[in-house]
Amino acid sequence: MVKIMAREKGPYLVEVDGQVKAALCRCGHSSNKPFCDGTHKKVGFQVQPHVVAL
Numbered sequence: 402m403v404k405i406m407a408r409e410k411g412p413y414l415v416e417v418d419g420q421v422k423a424a425l426c427r428c429g430h431s432s433n434k435p436f437c438d439g440t441h442k443k444v445g446f447q448v449q450p451h452v453v454a455l
């Protein structure tokens with residue numbers, strides 16, 4: 402099963418069979434797009450968490 406979870410104030414986490422396989426930037430400030438590099442913390446990115454089941 403593949404799940405994409407939006408972390409509160411952070412990236413999308415892509416899970417495959419319960420294991421995180423990738424963290425994808427959704428703040429738009431990563432210097433390693435499409436992956437999160439932690440910059441969301443510096444820019445104060447804030448959104449509400451949600452889960453999308455595929």
Ligand code: FES
Nearest residue numbers: 426427428437441
């Ligand atoms: S979400 Fe982490 S750098 Fe954009």
